[in-house]
Amino acid sequence: MVKSMMGGNSLVYPILGFASCIVFLYLSFGDFLSVNYKINPKLSFVERNGSNFIVDGKLFYINGWNSYWFMDHAVHDYSRPRIKEMLQAAAKMGLTVCRTWAFNDGDYNALQIAPGQFDERVFKALDYVIAEARQVGIRLLFSLVNNLQAYGGKTQYVKWAWDEGVGLSASNDSFFFDPSIRLYFKNYVKTILMRKNTITGVVYRDDPTIFGWELINEPRCITDASGDTLQDWIEEMSSFIKSIDKKHMLTIGLEGFYGPKSPKKTTINPEFWAADLGADFIRNSAPSTVDFASVHIYPDHWFKKKSLEGKLKFVAKWMRSHIEDGEQVLKKPVMFTEFGLSDQNKGFDPAQRDQFYKTVFDVIYESAKKKGAGGGSFAWQFFVEGMEDYNDDFGIVPWKRASTYQIIIEHSCRLAKAHGTIASQKENLKQICR
Secondary structure (H helix, E strand, C coil): CHHHHHHHHHHHHHHHHHHHHHHHHHHHHHHHCHHHCCCCCCCCCCEEECCEEEECCEECCEEEEECCCHHHHHCCCCCCHHHHHHHHHHHHCCCCEEEEECCCECCCCCCEEECCEECHHHHHHHHHHHHHHHHCCCEEEEECCECCCCCCHHHHHHHHHHHCCCCCCCCHHHHCCCHHHHHHHHHHHHHHHCCECCCCCCEHHHCCCEEEEECCECCCCCCCCCCHHHHHHHHHHHHHHHHHCCCCEEECCCCCCCCCCCHHHCCCCCCHHHHHCCCCHHHHHCCCCCCCEEEEECHHHHCCCCCHHHHHHHHHHHHHHHHHHHHHHHCCCEEEEEECCCCCCCCCCHHHHHHHHHHHHHHHHHHHHCCCCEEEEEEECECCCCCHHHCCCCCECHHHCHHHHHHHHHHHHHHHHHHCCCHHHHHHHHHHCC
16 A cells, blocks of 8 residues: 555646746747637638628628738747737727738748748748737738739749749749749749648638738739730639638739720729739629639839829729729629838828828728629728838827827728628627717
């Protein structure tokens, strides 16, 4: 009997010691352990019904924003809290979807270091972004590559192919037609879609926190103004994504310009050059594998001599034209996934930006009231304090200017009033829309 007790204690003490270590680790580092994340609140996938978005059978109109920097800032301990701060602030404004980058190719903090080679540290940062968004009931629209050079973009893919001796051309437009580069991109996309989140345990393609996928930010293929090259790429890549992920919606990432064969090229496009960029809003958005259309709004970039009043008139006309296309031609929702007004304009006053935001929001609300195809808008871009180095001439900290903050909140509330609130919004909107 005494011998058996001695044997029992020899096991008990190490077990108690090990358990104490586990408790200490949990209490010390609980914020970074996956067990600390609850899959809460419950989210359903956003779906499409004709030219409308729906969630749990309810119409869903989006007041969204861009914070492209989420993944990059989630890599480091010192900058990671900015993601939570931005998401929590957005939830308090009634915002529901954030558009952000799910790519960084061969650059600082690169997710994809080389074709098919990924930095797990950066992938875990993207896992963190998704987990934090889920906690506050905000969904994410993930863009998969950049047409521009920032964060690598299609230029980096072309460089990789050139360096490996398989590239067909040094032109960055070869991203769209080079078979080797198409394979690089498909491998990248498949890795993203099949990624299992190390925090939540949910595979990306099965996660309703992800609103949808955007093929490429602002695609242009100026070496083929006919648009055939870009169209072929869109059809191939959208079909490839849908073969892996049938749960999420897909868009392209277009700026919204009408192509050379469109009757709207002279009546709606900002200027003549817009029809010669190798893209066409209607044709590119038409494939059945594309769930909703995307449009950008940058009157400062597109017009140098128009007055603010002239720019705002153009913005309303531009938006209504594309919403009309969504309803009558495409039979799909249309999202204005970037809109911004530069603070570098001569005589700029923040009140001008308020007018611009209100113009965009009014057109979206006009669409929402009649259950139209104008599915939502995304301001470019929102930051938190201390990020001035990452700003451009369009970014704002929305709560620093009371009038801007109020305009954003009022838009969230009137969209909710038009069609009710989805489950993940209810508590936030109860408080802000009293």
